[in-house]
Amino acid sequence: MQMFLQFGHGMMAHTRELLRQWAGGGVVLSPRDLTPDQLQRMSTTIAAANAEPLVDPQCYSTGADHYRLVTHTYWGTVAGYPNEVFLGGTRTAELLAALAVLAQSLGIHRHILPAPLAAAVNDDWFAACEAVIEEAPHHFGQDPLLATVALSSDVILDEIQVENVIERARKWTVSGFYVVAETPTAYLVDNPVWLSNLLVLTSGLKLLGKFVLVGYCNHQMLCLAAGNIDTIAAGTWLNVRAFPPGKFFTPVEEEISRRATWYYCPQALSEYKLPFLDLALTAGVLDQMRPDPALGSYYADPLFQGAAPTSVNWGEQDAFRHYLTCLHGQAGGIRRNSFRAAFDDNMALLDRAQAVLGRLRSAGVFGQDREFAPIIDVNRAALTRFRAARGQQLLRHW
Amino acid sequence: MNIDDLHRLFPECSDFQIVRVPSGQKDVIRAVRDGQAVAIKIFRRISGDEDRVQRELAAVEKLRSEFVPRVFSSGQVTIDGEARYFMIEQFIDGRSYRAILQQANLQPLDNVLDIGPALLKACTDFEAVQLVHRDLKPENLIVDPAGKVWVIDFGLARHLDLSSVTPTGWGVGTLGYAPLEQLRLIKADITSRADLFAVGTILYEALHGQNPWREGMRDEHDLIRKMSNQELPRLTIAGDKDDLFSDFISWLVQRFPSRRPQSAAEALEAFESVSNAMRKPG
Numbered sequence: 001m002q003m004f005l006q007f008g009h010g011m012m013a014h015t016r017e018l019l020r021q022w023a024g025g026g027v028v029l030s031p032r033d034l035t036p037d038q039l040q041r042m043s044t045t046i047a048a049a050n051a052e053p054l055v056d057p058q059c060y061s062t063g064a065d066h067y068r069l070v071t072h073t074y075w076g077t078v079a080g081y082p083n084e085v086f087l088g089g090t091r092t093a094e095l096l097a098a099l100a101v102l103a104q105s106l107g108i109h110r111h112i113l114p115a116p117l118a119a120a121v122n123d124d125w126f127a128a129c130e131a132v133i134e135e136a137p138h139h140f141g142q143d144p145l146l147a148t149v150a151l152s153s154d155v156i157l158d159e160i161q162v163e164n165v166i167e168r169a170r171k172w173t174v175s176g177f178y179v180v181a182e183t184p185t186a187y188l189v190d191n192p193v194w195l196s197n198l199l200v201l202t203s204g205l206k207l208l209g210k211f212v213l214v215g216y217c218n219h220q221m222l223c224l225a226a227g228n229i230d231t232i233a234a235g236t237w238l239n240v241r242a243f244p245p246g247k248f249f250t251p252v253e254e255e256i257s258r259r260a261t262w263y264y265c266p267q268a269l270s271e272y273k274l275p276f277l278d279l280a281l282t283a284g285v286l287d288q289m290r291p292d293p294a295l296g297s298y299y300a301d302p303l304f305q306g307a308a309p310t311s312v313n314w315g316e317q318d319a320f321r322h323y324l325t326c327l328h329g330q331a332g333g334i335r336r337n338s339f340r341a342a343f344d345d346n347m348a349l350l351d352r353a354q355a356v357l358g359r360l361r362s363a364g365v366f367g368q369d370r371e372f373a374p375i376i377d378v379n380r381a382a383l384t385r386f387r388a389a390r391g392q393q394l395l396r397h398w
Numbered sequence: 399m400n401i402d403d404l405h406r407l408f409p410e411c412s413d414f415q416i417v418r419v420p421s422g423q424k425d426v427i428r429a430v431r432d433g434q435a436v437a438i439k440i441f442r443r444i445s446g447d448e449d450r451v452q453r454e455l456a457a458v459e460k461l462r463s464e465f466v467p468r469v470f471s472s473g474q475v476t477i478d479g480e481a482r483y484f485m486i487e488q489f490i491d492g493r494s495y496r497a498i499l500q501q502a503n504l505q506p507l508d509n510v511l512d513i514g515p516a517l518l519k520a521c522t523d524f525e526a527v528q529l530v531h532r533d534l535k536p537e538n539l540i541v542d543p544a545g546k547v548w549v550i551d552f553g554l555a556r557h558l559d560l561s562s563v564t565p566t567g568w569g570v571g572t573l574g575y576a577p578l579e580q581l582r583l584i585k586a587d588i589t590s591r592a593d594l595f596a597v598g599t600i601l602y603e604a605l606h607g608q609n610p611w612r613e614g615m616r617d618e619h620d621l622i623r624k625m626s627n628q629e630l631p632r633l634t635i636a637g638d639k640d641d642l643f644s645d646f647i648s649w650l651v652q653r654f655p656s657r658r659p660q661s662a663a664e665a666l667e668a669f670e671s672v673s674n675a676m677r678k679p680g
Contacts, residue, residue, distance in 0.1 A: 160626075167587055388629065389657050391645075392645060392649035
């Protein structure tokens with residue numbers, strides 16, 4: 001499974017560095033976090049790094065008013081005609097025309113189509129999505145199109161609505177889907193029904209023979225590899241590792257007020273504040289928290305040189321790059337040759353995390369609210385339910 | 399209606415024998431036509447759009463399946479001043495699968511492995527002409543003296559046989575065999591996958607001893623609630639190597655069509671693979 005970057009606040013330098021390290025990949029650019037000029041420069045940078053720029057139009061709510069989002073030309077149509085822009089006809093055409101102009105200026109050749117966030121999957125929501133899909137070829141020609149499937153957490157929790165999306169999407173003339181799923185929690189999800197249904201949704205869309213990109217992911221979503229989806233996208237701050245629809249309204253850069261540096265231990269699927277790494281050093285278990293070199297991250301090397309981690313000059317820049325590099329490596333490391341392999345690898349990941357967490361906890365090393373221990377059974381349960389729902393299909397169609 | 403009426407209405411047939419039908423919604427007469435035994439089915443009432451019924455009659459007449467009685471002709475006749483649809487089809491002598499289940503409600507695995515491909519091949523034949531049976535159930539399966547399974551009451555049943563119409567407010571099909579998308583009349587979702595659900599339920603019932611959806615349910619609302627919220631527990635079948643067959647049945651009876659085999663052809667291919675693996679020695 002591939003991993004793209006989900007662009008968020010302050011990610012320009014990270015993007016340049018990581019794409020250089022990874023020698024390619026993709027970035028889902030965010031108009032909410034970039035001015036028009038910055039969007040232009042980032043797109044050029046991404047293409048120069050042999051990676052693919054995509055733009056998420058972020059039309060989840062036509063009433064959104066984030067100060068940076070509204071500076072983009074295409075948003076003029078959304079703001080001016082919030083009740084018409086998804087009705088088909090003139091305003092939908094205007095929006096898509098503006099997005100097409102933007103795409104051309106950015107050198108983008110695969111297009112994420114705008115769609116509203118579904119508070120409920122009903123005829124109105126389908127009509128909105130389909131109005132865009134029907135109009136899109138007039139503006140994007142033969143370029144591949146990704147239909148946005150943006151669902152509230154209430155929808156994801158309802159199997160019937162999830163299945164309705166899959167059945168309806170059969171008829172959509174697009175080459176793939178960009179799935180954005182609102183989480184019921186701020187970060188890691190503790191509801192196995194939500195996760196199981198997300199697996200059913202994304203795998204169901206993949207079984208339609210199309211490309212599937214799931215945005216706003218974190219390490220909990222590594223399990224989506226069991227559904228054979230193509231790509232997840234993840235970013236630095238929590239608001240690009242989980243989808244909070246409210247962020248398109250918030251004018252204040254809330255990330256500044258909640259800064260803390262977290263070290264991601266990939267084998268534990270957990271993040272730790274640096275004082276706990278000091279404790280791990282004292283307890284003689286710090287080495288068990290060292291990442292596997294095969295994941296390709298050297299950003300955390302300073303923490304394992306023998307000095308107390310809190311005494312080392314290691315900040316959020318390193319932490320973010322380390323997290324994303326490890327996640328990139330973990331996503332790519334899950335076998336893709338069969339459903340059994342992908343499923344077994346996911347279960348093995350959870351088993352290993354449980355073992356590592358057990359040893360760390362017995363030494364007094366805890367991840368607090370970013371520890372994966374309470375989430376392990378959530379993922380296990382979701383994967384087990386998912387296998388019952390889709391296993392037979394995926395054994396045969398992979 | 400008497401024998402003279404039958405001679406007048408169906409001059410090409412002879413040797414009429416009226417067969418009693420428990421549902422009471424249609425008259426079934428055994429007769430001879432061109433030296434072959436035929437069944438003349440005359441339906442009491444119709445529901446639904448007449449044009450659509452006639453289109454389906456035409457489509458069913460074109461169906462060629464070794465598991466479905468051949469339809470020779472169809473149309474309308476007037477009996478006692480009332481217009482009634484009729485169908486003349488190949489007569490199949492035998493016992494209904496329901497009668498077989500009533501005699502021995504737990505069927506041996508080998509017998510079920512024999513009935514499975516017949517049902518799935520019939521479904522692929524329907525699929526080939528874009529038809530959906532919509533009322534597969536043990537009552538609509540006849541096992542002839544040679545042990546061959548036939549699917550009867552195809553297509554028309556939902557319009558012409560009111561015993562197949564569920565209580566007011568629900569779609570067409572038989573509760574306990576029709577999937578949710580059919581009961582809820584979600585037309586776009588009613589494809590061959592609906593028939594596959596029914597096939598899976600019949601196989602499950604044969605191995606389990608009772609209809610798994612109806613089991614323990616007080617009324618139709620209970621049943622619908624169960625179908626909406628629960629999956630059937632996976633069967634434990636003696637002789638089922640690595641749970642291959644129980645997994646296959648679980649696949650057919652998935653609540654949602656997107657989770658079942660996406661075509662009868664796919665289901666048949668999977669069944670054959672499972673069956674071969676199970677019949678291998680060792």
